[in-house]
Amino acid sequence: MGLDGRCIYPDIENIPDSKVNLCVDNLMKIYEETAEQKGVQAVFSDIAVHSDEGRFSVYEYIKNELIARGVPENEICFASDAQTPEQRKALFSQINSGEKRFVIAST
Numbered sequence: 001m002g003l004d005g006r007c008i009y010p011d012i013e014n015i016p017d018s019k020v021n022l023c024v025d026n027l028m029k030i031y032e033e034t035a036e037q038k039g040v041q042a043v044f045s046d047i048a049v050h051s052d053e054g055r056f057s058v059y060e061y062i063k064n065e066l067i068a069r070g071v072p073e074n075e076i077c078f079a080s081d082a083q084t085p086e087q088r089k090a091l092f093s094q095i096n097s098g099e100k101r102f103v104i105a106s107t
Helices: 021-032 058-068 086-097
Strands: 041-044 076-078 102-105
Touching: 021 041, 021 058, 058 076, 058 102, 076 086
Parallel strands: 041 102, 076 102
Antiparallel strands: none
């Protein structure tokens, strides 16, 4: 509940001052401040990861909010998408080059 009330009650109102919304605000601020350097940000959450069975997903919410605020979808990735050593190597290369500007992962 401390992260976002929707983690427990998926249908409640979206509170602008929830931790997840404040996180997105900070991500956007840093994204804009580090645009020239193609700064990369890692976001870690072990809570509300999957949206199965109608649950609220912090991962999906953050990604969708970033896109809604102007971040190209191809600059956002989930670390879990890279399953094989080859995929991880390719992902790390994209992160190191600034091609991926956001990595969303669990600890």
